[in-house]
Amino acid sequence: MREEKDMAKTYEPDQVEGKWYKFWEENGFFQPEAAGDKETAPGKDAAGNREAFSIVMPPPNVTGFLHLGHAMDSTLQDILARYKRMQGYDTLWLPGTDHAGIATQAKVEEKLAEEGTSRQELGREKFLERVWQWKEQYGGKITQQLRRLGASCDWSRERFTMDAGCSEAVREVFVKLYEQGLIYRGNYIVNWCSKCHTTISDIEVEHVERDGNLWHIRYPASDGGPGVVVATTRPETMLGDVAVAVHPEDERYGSLLGKTVLLPLMNREIPVIADDYVDREFGTGAVKITPAHDPNDFEMGLRHQLEQINILNQDGTVNENGGKYRGLDRYEARKLVVKDLEEQGLLVRIEPISHAVGECYRCSTVVEPLVSRQWFVKMAPLAGPAMEVVRDGRLKFVPDRFARIYTGWLENIRDWCISRQLWWGHRIPVWYCQDCGAEICVREDPAACPKCGGKNLEQDPDVLDTWFSSALWPFSTMGWPKDAEDLKKFYPTSVLVTGRDIIFFWVARMIFMGMEFMGEVPFHQVMIHGLILDAQGRKMSKSLGNGVDPLEVIDRYGADTLRFTLITGNTPGNDLRFHSEKLEASRNFVNKIWNASRFVLMNLEDFAATPGGELTLADKWILSRYDGTVKAVTTALDRFDLGEAARLLYEFIWNEFCDWYIELSKRRLYDRENSEGRHTAQRILREVLEGTMRLLHPFMPFLTEEIWQHLNVPGRTIMLQDYPKAAGCRNEKIEAEMNVLMDVIRAVRNIRAEMNVLPGRKADLILAAADHSTREILHAGIHEIKQLAMAEKITITDGKGGEPPQTASAVLNGLTVYIPLRGLLDFDKEIAKVRKEIEAGVKEKERLEGKLNNGGFIAKAPPDVVDKEREKLQAVVSRLQSLRNRLAELSL
Known part of the structure; x- marks a missing residue:
């Protein structure tokens, strides 16, 4: 698809991006097989296969739309994939989407409500049919949006967490863990959403700062004494209190230990216990214990063998354990509880506070911790190997500080609640015999009870947590449990790229699942990036109205501008502030590259690709700087410092190639009488421009493809060309000599600006240098100085004659620049x-x-x-x- 016409005067992203993405995808260039047997392959195995590089995309929700977080995450992955593909690796970037149990079910239920019906009226089977229909109709939006960003995924291998292969893997993992006793059913504290009517994982709880109150309540001693004052932000939960806890070394409450206090409103005696968990400095130093409605209280209740009293129904109303408050909504119950306490003289005071409140990420309902009968994975046996692979270096975090965070979490891990009260998802493969009570967990749906032969079986109604199937993503997507070719070739994957906010919930689970079922780490490295914040350093959210739609940015500026903005200043593990000024700067950079490339191409009409011609100092300098940039960019990419690689490219292209070398080449390009000098300048310009486009391609794929196609070099696409390799020809002596000339030119320009010399008026220069070699450099570069410093006559001296009169001067390293002012200014x-x-x-x-x-x-x-x-x-x-x-x- 060679571009034969001249380059347009201005770069129009909308005329370029769709064209090239369609060309890449239709020709299968994103597939590992596309590169063929490149000579640049880094190495081959015993069977002669090229070394593999693979990434699995963190699967976005099938309900989702592209946001800046997705855009940054995908840009980082795409840079690595394009870089490795050009280096000759068999590169697989495997895409896919997550079925997003809660979010997807909610979308379909909203649609049903508009139609005047509900999932209950449809029944489970018909409802799931509607969900699959919705998924087929609307579920591909985000993958189309990722294409607009330039993501070079192998879409022919796209996976879905509920496709047939992933479903088989989920079933196999569940049954194996069940058979090993690592999956069990029991009562445990969970996050409960009373609107979605399901448990949700910790990552699905969003903590929002809210104004609230701290109610100080007196619990009288059972013997008639003053008792103890506790403080709570949720007074309605006191209906389920079973104890009051104090620190064992707190002398204030020593006389109460072993005694009981009277639970207000419920008239129930509860013990005063001692536990090291209690913070003596917080509040009154005494805390109410409600094991059924607080995670920390739950753990304390287990330690002290306390009763668990659940006072809430699944819809957030008070149940029969709440006495006279039964049937009230939890917040109505709160108001009445506070009123009754006040009337009984037990409400000591109300303290206004601001505190973090957990909300359901889907519906913003305040999450209620409560004890519920759920399915769990025992984490302790799985966490050990997952910690060991990080400690012994088999798996590395970038930056490595996240390894400590990861292992710290695993050292204190709780069992994982994996059941959800939904219909959309992987249904738990457990059946209950209604005749003999047997619990049956098998790989194939049972026709009869293996214990009694009865056929009266009912499957567990719950589905698995979405993160359960996502934990298998690195190997389930490659064909496991079958012995698939992709699994052999691309597992373990090379690197996982993900945000710092899901190290625990997803990364850790993939690691322990990979170790348990594959016997190997799922990836060798984990590249952690930060979050995107607004210009003020705040998280982007709908409530703040500070979000930025990446598709709108692409429409206005182009995908390459957005990509470069997201990578500029990006350091591994650190958050990135998004400024509109950065977008403007990136767009200016894109236009600078386009205009420079257009200039070069306009001056290549008579170019003959023949060697020869003596190289000038400027030629040698730009080749040296190009080679140094190739080495530095490659080093930065190899250590995942993509922001530094982008900075190096920016500096080289804008400052050195465009502002210096192109300007220095113009004298020879416009000299038609010196064809040898002209052709040499053309050759160097073309060579450096073409190499620079390959160097820049992973960062700006669309712009570089468009320019590269106009350069008329062999090959079908830039994305399958060799990534530049440093030739070892960097010459620091040449660079030092060129820096002398550049310093002189900069000094003259500064003096002219300070003295308000008219731009078109040429000035004489006196360059004084005591060192003979410096004077030789100045003599050799006299044409370049005249050209770029607007100089007429240049006198080079050893400086022994002293400072010339009526001059402006600048002292540089080893030389002084003088500009005689007579004739330049009206003194x-x-x-x-x-x-x-x-x-x-x-x-x-x-x-x-x-x-x-x-x-x-x-x-x-x-x-x-x-x-x-x-x-x-x-x-x-x-x-x-x-x-x-x-x-x-x-x-x-």
Whole structure:
């Protein structure tokens, strides 16, 4: 698909991106097989196969839409995939989506409500048919949006957590863990959403800062004494209290230990117990214990063998254990409980507070911790091997500080609640015999009870936590439990790229599942990135209204601009602030590359790809800088420092190639009489531009493909070309020599700007250098200096004659630059102007000094205001010194 027409005057992303993505996908370039037997392959195994590189995409929800977090995560993965593909690896980036149990079921239930029906009316089978229909109709939006971003996934291998292969893997894992006694059913504290009517995982609980109250309540001693005061943010849960706990070393409550207090409103005697968990410094130092409605109380209840009294129904109303409050909504019960306590004189005080409240990520309902009969995975036996692989280095975190966070969580891990009260999802493969009570867990649906032969069987109604199937993602997507070719070739995967917020919930579970069922780590490295925050450092959310739609950004700026913005300043593990100014800067960079490439291509019409021609210092310099950039970018990519790689590319392309080398090449390009010099400049420009496009391709795939196609080099697509390799030709001596000329040119430009020399007026230069080698460099680069410094006559001296009169000067390393000012400026007019500026500066200085010497101002003004005035004074003093130096130069 070679581009024969001339490059457009301006870069239009919407004219480029769709065209090239369709070309890549239709030709199968994203598939591992597309690269063929590249000579650049890094290595081959005993069977002659190329070394593999693989990534599995963290599966976005099938209900989801692309947000900036997805965009950053996918951009990082795409950069690595394109980089490794160009290096010659058999590269697989495997995409897929998650069935998102709660979110998807909610979407369909909303649709049914609009139709005037419900899932209960439809029944389970008909409801699931509707969900599958919805998935087929709407479930592919996010994968289409990822295409717009440029994601080079192998879509021919796309997976879904509920496709046939993944479902088989889920069933096999559940049954094996059940047979080993690692899956069990029991009562445990869970996060319960009273609106969705299901348990939800910790990661599905969003903690929101809210204003609330801390109610201080007196629990009288059973013997008539004053008892103890406890504080709670959820007074309605006191209906299920079974104890009051204090620290064993707290002398204030020593006399109460072993005794009982009277639970207000319920008139139930409960013991006062001692436990090290209690914080003596928080509140009153005494805490109410409600094991059925608080995770920490639940653990304390197990330690002290306390009763668990659940006072809530699944819809958030008070149940029969709540006495007279039965049937009330939990918040209505709260109001009445507080009122009754106040009437009985037991409400000591109400303290307004701000605290984090857990909400369901799906419906924003406040989550209720409660004890429920659920299915669990025993984590202790699985956590050991998962910690060991990190400790012995078989699996590495980038940055490595996250390894400590990971192992710390596993050391204190609780059993994992894996059941959900939903219909959409992997149904738990357990049946209950209604005749003999047997519990049956098998790989194939049973026709009869293996114990009594009865056929009156009922399957468990719950489904598995979505994270259960996601935990198998690295191997279930590659064909396990079958002995699949992809599994042999691409497992373990090379690296997992994911956000710091799901290390525990997903990464850890993939690791222990991989170790348990594959006997190997699921990936060798875990690259952790931070979160995207708004410009003020806040998380993006609907409630704050500070979110940014990446598709709108792509529509306005193009995908490459968005990608480069998301990678600029991105360091592993750290959060990234999103500024609109960064988008503008990235778009300017895209346009700079386009304009520079267009200039080069416009000047290649008579180019003949023949070697020869003497290289100038500038030619040697740009080749050296290019080779150094290749090495530095490759090093940064190999250590997953993608933001640093982007910075290096930006510096080389903008500052060195565009601002310096292209400008320096123009003299030879426009010299039609010197064909050898012209062809040499063309060759170097084309060579460096083509290599730079390959170097930049993983970051800006669309722009680089468009430019590369116009360069008319062999190959069908840039994405299958070799990634540049450092040739070891970096020459620090050449770079040092070129830096001498660049320093001179920068110095002259600065002096001209300070002296307000008209842009078109050429100036004479005197360059004084004591060192002979420096003078040789200046002589060799005299044409370059004349060209870029707007110089007429250049005199190079050893500096022994002293400073020339009436000049402006700049002292550099080893040389001094002088610009004779006679003829460049109207001295009388310039002197008058500078004196006027000095006069104004003196007045401003006196005003600021008077203000800062005023004791009243210093005493009353805020410290930051005083500091700003001091900064202003410092700036004025500095400017006055510069103006006086300039006046001295003009007055010589």
